[in-house]
Amino acid sequence: MAAENSSKVCEAHPMTGGDGPYSYAKNSTLQRDGLDVSKELVRKAIAEKLDVEILPSNTFRIADLGCSVGPNTFLAVENILEGVEFKYQSQGMNSQIPEFHVFFNDHTSNDFNMLFKTLPQNRRYYAAGVPGSFYGRLFPDASIHLAHSSYAIHWLFRVPKAVVDSKSPAWNKGRIHYSNSTDEVIRAYETQYTEDMECFLQDRAKEIVYGGLMVLTFPVRPDGTPHSDSSTNVMAQLLGSSLMDLVRKGVVKEEKVDSFNVPVYTMSPQEFAAVVEQNGCFSMEIMVGLPSTLVHDPILIAQVVASTIRAGMGEDLKHQFGEEVLDELFDLFRKKCEEHTSALDPGKGVILLVVLRRKAD
Template sequence: MAAEQSMELHEAYPMTGGDGLYSYVNNSSGQKAVIDSAKELVKRAIVEKLDKEILCSFKTFRIADLGCSVGPNTYFAVQNILEALESKYQQCHQIPEFQVFYSDHSANDFNLLFTSLPQNRNYYAAGVPGSFYGRLFPEASLHFVHCSYAIQWLSGAPKELMDKSSPAWNKSRIHYANSGDEVVRAYKAQYHKDIEQFLQARAQEIVCGGLMVLIFPGVPNGTHHSQSLPSMILELLGSCLMDMARKGIVSEEKVDTLNIPIYGMSPQELKEAVEGNGRFSIEIMEDLPLMIHDHAVSGGQSKIDTQAFVCHMRAGLEGLFKNHFGERILDVLFESYRNKIEENSSIFMSGKAVNSFVLLKRKLSTSKLAS
């Protein structure tokens, strides 16, 4: 039954593969900086929150990185985990063998991922294709799960956004920054459905007492969607498409039917989802530095490298736009986007955003656990 559930189809637009100019490999230094900033929290999580019984009871310790993409960031994240584990394992008589599962959609560039694996790695590596909104692993088989900059992606855009008869029809927009309340509610509903499926699947896969680290970009608690920096950034991209529609480069109908399946959740929203699920305890919840490209953003800093930022966005979104509009518009679209970002760089100071680090621990028992 679990295998059948894991085969449910979800929209899949992985990061741009290969090692070209707009590849994720060459345009993900911002994500790397976030992983680096979380290193001490990961160490603290393992040292303080991982029970000795978990450490010393298994001959093989299994780690999964969900939404791993193509590297090299996933390798750094895994190495941070292993360094902390090896230090912690001094409490045991012997260090176990480590097995690391790299998981992403089946369309991910796994060839590049595995050809660039660290040669001196001290673990066994395996790939697990599929959406993390369903089961990916056998019951109680994982001891530590890591997921960075991935759960902001929904399983798909809400269907009602493309229904002309629906009050949530999102005409002329590709996201929800300045859309009506019905559009925002549709995105929220999709998020709530997805995060519950995510937590339900992980609760079945992670051993009791096991840990899960979630790192995600979102918005501070209480932020109105119109003030969200992630939404403002996507709204500018949507305005580029509407400019192209007015010039006849793309059809307006095509723009109407594109909705980017990204939701900027707040830490409070995730907390409520975890509490509603009932199978994990929240052990750590802290903010990480907000990174634009690979620089921390603080009061007074407004200058960014617009070309680097646009390449970063293209590495993440190119597959989605290519699938919807075709490849021929990509260069024009992202050149227009670069100009828009330069003209509206003030949004990086006025828009609200936060990077969150959350450590969850699989409860030993819960009345909500269902078979």
């Protein structure tokens, strides 16, 4: 199965590496805030839901899926370690606290050099990098005790093929995202999301031990909210609008926009719960929305959103449109964000924390 899954060609969308002014390492405060807000909830989930009696006493294995380059992944891992240690200590099992082995996973094009250079010097775990898409097998059967992923599973395995096919009714001409497009485009993204999540859950079910946990944090749109109103989706709409402005100015060719789509789907909690139930391998232990940490300052919000999106999508945009357009593009994007801060209101988008527990077959 591992060989079969590894043969699938997944689109890679790495965050901007290095430590430059537009790097993910320096422009991921939104993601870090999510980790900070969820810190106590994750520890509480480990304390209440992790059954240490079924786990080995020698090595506890943690996988961070979609780790990028740091520093956020190191914060997440340290929080998990402390939670597991507290679990053992609270049960009077101090002498049985295991060693920890952490697997940092991301696409092969991820800047693993940056990740390894910045590994904490005083870390209390053994570290390894695992390149590859999490929409396929990554680890041996029943080898992972806790899998974690933050701000990653909303990225799809690939852009739905139909939306870049000019002969398809789902051709997404003039747009780069589904949320302000036709019903056919929306359905294509929904179908891709459902297929991807089933693959993700099925592969993790093989890799996570019975009773092991999976902790996921990702952006969602509130149940019942139209795709076009979700703040995460509004960001994609404004970016697409900025690109079309460059088309009208003759800076970017229109066919370049027509062939570029953002492979991100903002699911609802209800949609995610339905996929988990359909999969049947995990029990839903916790599902809770996290409070927003964004300050209601239009200029600051616009700056943070622009820097975050550039760090996350800069490499894809550079490859498609050329590096020379990025400064002008993101200047336009930032200004549009300032003009639409009400649409970017945190209340129109939610960061969801989910804890799943691997069922026994």
